[in-house]
Amino acid sequence: MTASTHTRLPGTPDPMHFWTGHGGIRLAGDSWGDPRGPLVILQHGGGQTRHAWKGAGETLGAAGYHAVAFDARGHGDSDWAPDGLYGQDVMVRDLECMVAALGHQRPVLVGASMGGGTSLVAVGEQHVDATALVLVDIAPKIEAEGVANIQAFMTLKPDGFDSLEDVAAAIQTYQPHRKRKNNLDGLAKNVRLGDDGKYHWHWDPRFRTGTRNLGQRTARLEACARNLHLPTLLVRGGLSDLLSEEGAQDFLRLCPTAEYVSVTGAGHMVAGDRNDIFATAVIEFLGRAVPVGGQPVQPPQPVTPVGEGSGEDIVDVP
Structure with missing residues (x-):
């Protein structure tokens, strides 16, 4: 079945915005808050949509941030990739296009699962010069069962x-x-x-087809974690079957300056399960790292891409 044979159901919220991603693909998204506030780009997990961030986006917007969430290619109201490829490298390129479309501001990157992997690679391989990074229930070491x-x-x-x-x-x-x-x-x-x-x-x-190499994925993300030099927060769902406490602690050893929050009663979909706790933790973190009306704690650094990834178009797992 192709995208053209899919019909949106009545009641499906229309996107507030459309932007152009890598290769001309159309990316759909929503935004909250004052565009003059610090930019926060929210990236959802595989199989989710921008709607996963609605509650968090509204809370961030009310706190003075400019929160933007977009559907990843092949998801929600964004275009499907003509070539059917959805690897991490092309997701990073879409993110680069989003940063450019939003005025080349240095963004805070908040990513859950797949979106977190994209954010980690974008920062760790110096494709995007971010002010802060929030990883939601994702780290280099994840559980095969999850x-x-x-x-x-x-x-x-x-x-x-x-x-x-x-x-x-x-x-x-x-x-x-x-x-x-x-x-x-x-x-x-x-x-x-x-x-x-x-x-x-x-x-x-x-989206669920293609090469999957967990070992290669882990090695790449571990290298990215070691290369983080910006305020970083890891948020884990206490009930998560994907990111264990051991996996979280392994990330903290790779990035010892990172902060860590485990959300009791939340599974892998942390923001959806306990948005109240999640949004509070993120805003408290950003209040220190990227305060509204202030300067980020990390001075801008030139972005010089380290490489173009593995050379394979690997579907992010998850």
Whole structure:
């Protein structure tokens, strides 16, 4: 099924903005707060959309920051990649395009899972000169069981769901700690109606195909973690099956200046599970690192790309 055979459901929020990503691809996004405030770019995880950041974006905007969230290529309302490639390198290039489109301001990068990996590579390999970095439930060392659970969820029902009730049941199976909602209207932004009459996930199914090399991924992200020289916060979901406490501590050894918060009662989708605690932790961190009306604690440094990655277009896992 191609993107053109997907129909957005009634009630799906329209994007506030569109920007041009790498290769001319169209990226859809939303923003909150005063554009004159410090820029915070929010990148979601694989299989998510910009809507995952709505609560955090509103809180950041109210605190004086200019928060921007966009759908990654192949997700939500952004274009699907014509070549079907969704590796980390092209995601970094999309991020570079976003920074340019937003006026070349030095941004705070906040990334969950896949978006966190993109942010870590962008900063660690000096593609983006950021003022601060927030990684949400992602680090170089992740758990194979958590990766398998994400992959199983994302490949569930490749031929589509018969009803929104079936979609809700699938989400509940993946997130059993969340209370299931009786109102299914919120699912509209997560699925599209196909010409076959079935409900399909919003993402390009080719996103889950391609080369996956966890060892290569780990080595690359470890090198990036060692090369971080900016205020950094790692936020872990206390119930996460992807990032263990051991994995978090391993990151802190690689980047000993980083701060760390573990959010009790939150799973891998930290912002969605406990946005109140998550947003408070991020704003407290940014209040020290990138205060509104003040100067970032880290002086600007020239951006000189270290390299173009592994040479393979590897699908980020997760």
